[in-house]
Amino acid sequence: MHLTAENLAARRGEDLIFVNISFHLAAGEALVLTGRNGSGKSTLLRVIAGLLKPEKGTVIFRDGEGWKDRHPGEASHYLGHRNAMKNELTVAENLEFWRAFLGHPGTAGLPLEEAAEAVGLSGITHLPFGYLSAGQQRRIAFAKLLVAHRPVWILDEPTAALDASADRLLAELIAAHLAQGGIVLAATHQPLGLENVQQMKMTGFAGVDHGVWG
Numbered sequence: 001m002h003l004t005a006e007n008l009a010a011r012r013g014e015d016l017i018f019v020n021i022s023f024h025l026a027a028g029e030a031l032v033l034t035g036r037n038g039s040g041k042s043t044l045l046r047v048i049a050g051l052l053k054p055e056k057g058t059v060i061f062r063d064g065e066g067w068k069d070r071h072p073g074e075a076s077h078y079l080g081h082r083n084a085m086k087n088e089l090t091v092a093e094n095l096e097f098w099r100a101f102l103g104h105p106g107t108a109g110l111p112l113e114e115a116a117e118a119v120g121l122s123g124i125t126h127l128p129f130g131y132l133s134a135g136q137q138r139r140i141a142f143a144k145l146l147v148a149h150r151p152v153w154i155l156d157e158p159t160a161a162l163d164a165s166a167d168r169l170l171a172e173l174i175a176a177h178l179a180q181g182g183i184v185l186a187a188t189h190q191p192l193g194l195e196n197v198q199q200m201k202m203t204g205f206a207g208v209d210h211g212v213w214g
């Protein structure tokens with residue numbers, strides 16, 4: 001899998017948030033976005049995930065085999081600021097929903113209990129999601145990435161609300177995903193403890209001097 005962004009620009013409301021963003025990630029590579037609040041990290045992630053239309057530029061997810069272009073939803077997981085889980089459903093019901101909804105176009109994901117165990121929360125999958133603490137909820141949101149396989153993980157502040165042990169656990173899961181040829185694009189204010197990652201500092205309006213077509 002290859003992920004290529006070419007000359008991207010995006011607008012929110014009236015304002016251009018960024019222009020001329022390009023990068024290329026091959027299997028096993030990661031890019032970490034940094035920058036102050038409001039600098040456009042979430043906007044860029046949403047553009048890459050196909051949830052927001054760019055003002056200009058292209059995003060290409062391309063399979064290594066056959067060089068076939070893939071739809072972002074088929075090639076990537078998107079973990080946003082919100083956890084995308086229903087409070088009234090149990091943890092197992094939430095994860096089962098995501099597994100069925102996402103399906104598995106290629107490699108199958110982990111069974112639910114194994115995914116919960118991988119984020120350090122086995123034995124609580126019978127509880128309503130809403131009963132969990134903020135950190136436990138974030139861990140389960142991350143387990144969604146494990147129940148259905150996607151080669152590209154797009155992560156917006158994945159470690160928000162997590163304690164130090166969960167920080168390490170998620171960093172290990174991200175490192176394992178990269179080691180298996182996955183691609184990771186993450187926005188974060190905290191270091192994820194990953195080695196050999198590319199970094200891009202978003203500058204927000206300050207970087208937009210020449211207009212979108214400049």
Ligand SMILES: Nc1ncnc2c1ncn2[C@@H]1O[C@H](COP(=O)(O)OP(=O)(O)OP(=O)(O)O)[C@@H](O)[C@H]1O
Nearest residue numbers: 012013014017035036037038039040041042043044
């Ligand atoms: N729907 C919207 N309409 C208008 N402006 C928006 C909208 N969503 C975001 N913005 C603006 O776009 C800019 C970039 O926001 P974005 O959420 O991408 O920043 P960020 O770098 O992810 O910030 P943070 O670190 O706080 O998560 C901000 O100035 C924000 O106010």
